[in-house]
Amino acid sequence: MPRIPVVTLSRYLLRGELPHRECLRLSRPLRPTRRPVPGAPSLGLRPLHSESASSASVPASIQTPAHVPLRKQMKDEAKKAKALGKKKKKNASNQVIEGWELTVGIEIHAQLNTARKLFSAAATSFNDDPNTHVAYFDLATPGSMPIFQRETLIPALRAALALNCEVQPRSSFDRKHYFHWDQPSGYQITQYYEPFARDGRIWLQSRDGIAAEDGDGIPVRIKQVQMEQDTAKTMAQAESTHWIDFNRTGLPLIEIITHPDIHHPATAAALVRKVQILLNAVDACVSGMETGGLRADVNVSVRRTDDPNAPLGTRTEIKNLSSFKAVEDAIIAERDRQIAVLDAGGVVESETRGWSIGSTETRRLRGKEGEVDYRYMPDPDLAPLVIQNDLVNHLQESMGQLPDAEVDELVRDFGLTPKDALSLVALDDGRRIEYFWNVIDALSARLGPDCTTRLSCFQLAANWILHELGRLAANPHDDASRDLIFTSDGQCDRVSVDALADILHLLHQRKITAKVAKELLWVVYRGIVPSQYDSIVDAVETENMWFRELSEEEYNELADSAVDGQDGILQQFVNYKQYPQGKLMFLVGRMVRLGPEERIDPKNAEIVMRQALEERYIPALRQDA
CATH class of the missing domain: 1.10.10 (Arc Repressor Mutant, subunit A)
Structure with a gap:
């Protein structure tokens, strides 16, 4: 059997493939851009189209249902629970059960921000038409071979560095065997034996929303981070029919596996939230939990506290949690279920369980598979990866400011509360904070270097960007109300950086009142600023304008x-x-x-x-x- 050559990844080999970086703010380290260049072709292959999946030829009764936002799902479930007379438990008082210790480990799957799939040149797809970005290997077509796409490693390395992991000089790929219709080859390619990153650590602070019982903060150890391919997407239809969208097959994922260091449900949710913020900050992940770019599995076990030497209890795994609230609620429900089983003299079984939004109980899905069930084996078609230090050092040096440092800066230098600073950093997958820095730069130019009230103006900007902008799209009955879309470089078409800077500058100079400033913001948002004015300042300084303050x-x-x-x-x-x-x-x-x-x-x-x-x-x- 011929020897498979080792794939060596160096900064110099990938020099032409590293994403372009722009200076978004001269007074702080560079931050990576958040989206790659649009996807590459699929090896010249024709996109795979299915007549049965074409909306034009399918009866309306079995059309793919429109995406329902997570917030609406939660509201609908709350209405159903209220109609049935169910009262929800408050999580704030439900972090600890006296006499019992909860232990939680978490596995987080995040879709990498890349233009191509992990082992084929097909373009990555997000909410595109089904089966339009599929290569032969994605379908396990006989004769097709996996070809590792080197550029997929860049966001994976950024993620590992953000999680304080040690990047391994050598890693390899393995096959995890199981049968399901969303896995055409009958196995998933992952990194079980030799992952590319190990031994990371995340420090969770009280401002991250951890349980009060964890005090000022706790460390959570990262066991390993591994690359793996995603499965196809199953879309349930009427009459027990399922459609398969192979666009998602082979999308590059990282799986982040923690040690069982968490003992409170709120802290588990805080960890997933912080991981999402970190991945977005270093441009590693395409989106957050709310839009399906990140999913979490939690492993839950309980044991009595009367014997500190007792081993951990039997763990169960809850799969595919899609929101931070779901993480906390599912852990509470499963902890209470296990305690009830043990109190009744029963035995907790090792199994995989599910959770639905608005539920109060987890549900059994299947028995828990072990290592032997998956028949792990090294993939014979893929070479080991050798990651050289120059690439790691380059990414480390160019990664820029991480969220904790950014929150510290906002609190220390701008006087924001930790809660507001964290919200500003986390909103819109990190794009809102880039918008903030752009507004700060624009205000600095307007105020000049000798202004003694710069800080109060910057605090005003933070308050407006965090709160006032959110109120613009809050009226669902207004035809002009639409979500504010922020770009990765911190721009917004509905409320431009210059327009907001002009409004805030006029308000800071007391040339307009706060009420007028808010009405001006609404005018800008709706796009009805009179065309004869070159800017907001020009409009305000024109005589007889309705928003000019009294003389x-x-x-x-x-x-x-x-x-x-x-x-x-x-x-x-x-x-x-x-x-x-x-x-x-x-x-x-x-x-x-x-x-x-x-x-x-x-x-x-x-x-x-x-x-x-x-x-x-x-x-x-x-x-x-």
Whole structure:
């Protein structure tokens, strides 16, 4: 049998394949771009089309159901539970069961952000038409051979480095045998014996949302990270019919396997959330759990706490959890089930179980397979991988700032709360924070280097990007309300960086009120800024615009109208033991009600009213007395 050559991966061999990197923010390390160049051709093969899968020729009754967002699924399940009179348990008080210890290990599968599949040149597909990106090897066509696509290793290495793993100089691929219709070859290619990365560690902090019982933070060890191929996608239809989409077959995955270091459900959910943030930050993963790019399996066991030397209990595995909440809820349900079984004198069986959104119990799927059931063997068609240090060092040096350091910077240098900083980093798979840095750069140019109030303006920007932008698309009944789409380089078509920077700068300079600023944001979002203006600043500084704040003269005229007929109130400002602040604010409130509210800043109105009282009305009243 001829010897298979070793595949050696070096920085220099892959020099032409490394993704292009751009400077997104000059004052901090470079960050990788988040999407590769669009996919490559499939070895010149014709896309595999199936007439039965064509929507034009299939009855409407068995059309592929439209994707239902996870949030809507959860709302629907909550409505069903409410209708049935079921009350949900609160997770906050359900982290610990007295007398029992919970132990959890997690396996996370993440789809790598690559243009090609793992062992064929077919383009990766995400929600494309079924069976349009399929190569011969993806279908296990006789005579086809796996060809490792070298560029798929780049995001996998980034992920391993972000997880503080040790990259192995030599790794190899193995076959994991099992039969299912979504696996044409009858085996999955993975890295069981010699994975490409081992011995990582993630430090979870209290701000990550861990259980209060874990204190300020805990370390979670990563046993290994391995590359493997995904299976086909099964789409259930009417009358026990299933369609198979082979676009997903062979997509490159990494499987992240932790040690059983977790003992509380909330901490398990926090780990999965943090892994997702890390993978997005280093451009390793195509998307998060909400859109199917990341899935988690949890291994759960319990034991009594009266014997610290007792071995861990029998573990069960819960497969394919698709949200952070599902991770926490499923662990709680399975822990409680196992405790109930043991309290009743039963035995916990080693098995694979399932979980549905909105459930209160896990369900048995099948008995748990062991190593012998999968008949692992080295893949004879694939060469070992040799990863040279120059490639690892290059990726390590160019990886940029990781989320923990970024959150620390936002808290330390911008005064954000840890919760807001973490949310800003995590939103939109890391694209929202890139938008924030772009807005900060634009504001810095507008404020100038000598501005003494830069920090307050930057804090204002963080608050608006985190909260005000989210309110724009919150009205489902408004035809103009659509999701804000942020690009990987931190841009947004609906609310451009320059438009938001202009609004925030005008608000910071107090040229417009907060109410006007929010209305301007809405105008920009809907795309109805008058075309004759080159920018928001141009529109605001134009005379007679509706959102221009009142002039000093207009404020004074409004103050005169507000005090008209309020002689009894004015007399209380003549001789007083304690300044009548409440009466002052009553007069300011009259100003706001009598005038154009959107053009009035309450703080400026208070200043004008106080000056009017002290300089005109009170002296006149004292003179008359």
